[in-house]
Amino acid sequence: MKQKIKEIIAQAMKAAYEKGILPSSGFPPVEIEEPKLETHGDFSSNISMIMASVQKMAPRKIAEVIISHLDDPEDIIAKTEIAGPGFINFFINPFSWHPVLHEIHKKNTAYGASNIGNGKKIQVEFVSSNPTGPLHVGHGRGAAVGDAVANLLSFCGYDVQREYYINDSGRQISMLGRSVFLRCQELAGKKIEFPQDCYQGDYIRDLAAIIREQRDDLPDLDEAEAISCCAQFAAENILSGIRDDLESFGVTFDRWYSEQSLFDAGSVEAALTDFRSRDVIYEKDGALWFKTSDYGDEKDRVVVKNDGQTTYFASDIAYHQEKFDRGFDRVIDVWGADHHGYIPRMRASIEASGHSRDQFDVILVKLVNLSRGGQPVAMSTRAGEFVTLKDVTDEVGRDAARFIFLTRHYESPLDFDLELAKKKTNDNPVFYVQYVHARISSLLAKGIERGVRVAEFLETSELSMLKAPEEIQLIKTLARYPEIVQSAGELMEPHRITYYLMNLSAAFHAYYNKHRVLTDDPALTCGRLYLVLAVQKVIRNGLKLLGVSAPEKM
RNA sequence: GCCCCCGUAGCUCAGUGGAUAGAGCGAUGGAUUCCUAAUCCAUGUGCCGCAGGUCCGAUUCCUGCCGGGGGCACCA
Numbered sequence: 031m032k033q034k035i036k037e038i039i040a041q042a043m044k045a046a047y048e049k050g051i052l053p054s055s056g057f058p059p060v061e062i063e064e065p066k067l068e069t070h071g072d073f074s075s076n077i078s079m080i081m082a083s084v085q086k087m088a089p090r091k092i093a094e095v096i097i098s099h100l101d102d103p104e105d106i107i108a109k110t111e112i113a114g115p116g117f118i119n120f121f122i123n124p125f126s127w128h129p130v131l132h133e134i135h136k137k138n139t140a141y142g143a144s145n146i147g148n149g150k151k152i153q154v155e156f157v158s159s160n161p162t163g164p165l166h167v168g169h170g171r172g173a174a175v176g177d178a179v180a181n182l183l184s185f186c187g188y189d190v191q192r193e194y195y196i197n198d199s200g201r202q203i204s205m206l207g208r209s210v211f212l213r214c215q216e217l218a219g220k221k222i223e224f225p226q227d228c229y230q231g232d233y234i235r236d237l238a239a240i241i242r243e244q245r246d247d248l249p250d251l252d253e254a255e256a257i258s259c260c261a262q263f264a265a266e267n268i269l270s271g272i273r274d275d276l277e278s279f280g281v282t283f284d285r286w287y288s289e290q291s292l293f294d295a296g297s298v299e300a301a302l303t304d305f306r307s308r309d310v311i312y313e314k315d316g317a318l319w320f321k322t323s324d325y326g327d328e329k330d331r332v333v334v335k336n337d338g339q340t341t342y343f344a345s346d347i348a349y350h351q352e353k354f355d356r357g358f359d360r361v362i363d364v365w366g367a368d369h370h371g372y373i374p375r376m377r378a379s380i381e382a383s384g385h386s387r388d389q390f391d392v393i394l395v396k397l398v399n400l401s402r403g404g405q406p407v408a409m410s411t412r413a414g415e416f417v418t419l420k421d422v423t424d425e426v427g428r429d430a431a432r433f434i435f436l437t438r439h440y441e442s443p444l445d446f447d448l449e450l451a452k453k454k455t456n457d458n459p460v461f462y463v464q465y466v467h468a469r470i471s472s473l474l475a476k477g478i479e480r481g482v483r484v485a486e487f488l489e490t491s492e493l494s495m496l497k498a499p500e501e502i503q504l505i506k507t508l509a510r511y512p513e514i515v516q517s518a519g520e521l522m523e524p525h526r527i528t529y530y531l532m533n534l535s536a537a538f539h540a541y542y543n544k545h546r547v548l549t550d551d552p553a554l555t556c557g558r559l560y561l562v563l564a565v566q567k568v569i570r571n572g573l574k575l576l577g578v579s580a581p582e583k584m
Numbered sequence: 585g586c587c588c589c590c591g592u593a594g595c596u597c598a599g600u601g602g603a604u605a606g607a608g609c610g611a612u613g614g615a616u617u618c619c620u621a622a623u624c625c626a627u628g629u630g631c632c633g634c635a636g637g638u639c640c641g642a643u644u645c646c647u648g649c650c651g652g653g654g655g656c657a658c659c660a
Contacts, residue, residue, distance in 0.1 A: 114603050115641075441590085442590075
């Protein structure tokens with residue numbers, strides 16, 4: 031609809047120019063918006079204000095000219111007005127909205143899909159939590175955001191790959207091995223000093239107990255071997271737990287990428303050699319430094335320490351080079367906000383390896399403040415006291431958790447209240463939206479009971495009886511969906527879908543309370559079912575993008 | 585000290601240059617012989633942190649300041 035109005039305006043400007051009424055052909059792109067006030071029409075254009083200086087005419091005069099040249103063969107426009115400083119307001123003929131419903135039914139699950147991505151290969155890397163402990167709530171938010179962003183991009187025509195990067199190498203893994211090893215010794219009755227920098231959580235004790243059971247050769251190994259054995263065992267065990275948790279959270283990945291595999295394939299060495307040849311690496315104090323400050327970072331960064339060990343950053347450089355080698359046009363990383371200082375050096379590495387900085391984006395997800403009935407729940411990773419993602423989803427359910435994670439812009443801190451998440455009221459919007467879907471399912475079932483044949487009414491519905499203001503309002507809201515999806519995709523902001531769904535749900539509930547869908551008039555009933563089924567489809571599509579289920583019954 | 589994010593109704597937050605700035609919660613009053621009351625309807629609330637600047641027009645963009653949060657390792 032918006033597009034049609036744009037075309038009509040563009041055509042009117044052209045016609046006026048050809049007649050010599052508008053002096054200049056310097057037409058800016060036509061922008062249309064939906065005014066907040068109903069009295070300002072369905073659509074509004076500021077085009078005459080923008081053109082005023084180029085055309086050397088008063089905005090209101092330009093508006094008059096445009097209006098007098100409008101050509102509207104389909105009779106979409108009921109009325110136009112010139113308002114304020116020169117807005118042109120368009121009032122759409124109510125019946126012109128009806129075709130939106132046909133479109134929704136025809137496109138069904140693809141309604142709202144677009145091809146703005148044009149098949150470009152894009153990778154979304156998310157969660158990528160170290161296999162040194164279970165996923166906690168913060169990771170859950172990252173998972174929900176990453177998954178929804180991937181869904182959105184895919185729906186917008188990108189060729190999307192989801193990836194999890196496993197830091198299964200380096201210091202934190204040996205520290206994990208050491209932690210488990212020490213707990214094993216403790217279980218064997220030895221008196222040990224458990225260091226501060228080891229992993230403190232109880233899950234380390236559990237792992238120690240398991241490995242003692244499964245590997246009775248452990249006491250025979252020398253300490254280094256035993257630690258390494260513990261490390262490998264623990265990392266694998268934890269990672270498989272992470273996989274399970276994500277899967278029951280509804281998140282799956284196309285690829286799990288091991289950091290260790292980069293070393294095994296010589297990719298880290300190759301990346302460093304490449305950077306040497308590009309002259310962006312130098313030696314100082316026995317270490318190798320990458321000149322990230324040449325690319326906007328505040329200082330240079332070490333890639334090989336003076337003990338010969340490569341840093342985590344070195345692996346990351348190799349990893350991101352390798353992503354582009356795999357043919358991705360764009361690479362998105364979803365990180366916790368505490369990594370934000372890492373962005374400039376990562377950007378530097380992208381640019382130094384010959385890619386452009388806009389091929390790489392980081393989505394920084396802010397922290398989650400967990401509470402229960404308003405009382406904060408302590409979350410300290412160091413002390414090993416944290417609420418795991420599994421704990422939360424077990425308690426409040428996957429749908430509520432995922433939806434709540436997406437009710438804020440990812441860059442805002444999120445308050446997550448466990449009691450609130452279980453409430454079945456308006457406080458908890460996930461049920462508000464799902465309830466729409468369930469109610470419509472029920473309507474359909476009742477309709478069938480009464481002998482309304484679905485296939486038939488989808489074909490024969492005559493829509494002219496859909497003329498109540500609430501009905502037109504509902505259709506207008508449905509018409510906005512594709513645009514919302516596009517902007518959510520382009521900006522990678524899934525919360526736009528969340529808000530839209532809450533809006534649409536409000537419009538539906540209001541309609542439902544005011545009008546009966548199943549009436550004694552068969553034609554009216556068919557028309558209304560046609561409308562509410564379109565609503566149901568859009569709700570279902572939107573929830574799917576968010577990774578939330580659309581229940582038939584509640 | 586430097587960097588990033590935030591500052592909008594009593595609370596939690598939407599609003600990527602437009603007209604009279606919105607929603608939920610909370611408060612008050614109402615709605616169910618009838619399609620799911622997990623719903624709806626009605627009634628209030630705002631120096632959009634402050635000060636400049638750009639613009640026909642700024643909550644939105646720019647600069648400075650104030651306030652809140654996070655980050656600043658040869659850690660990951």
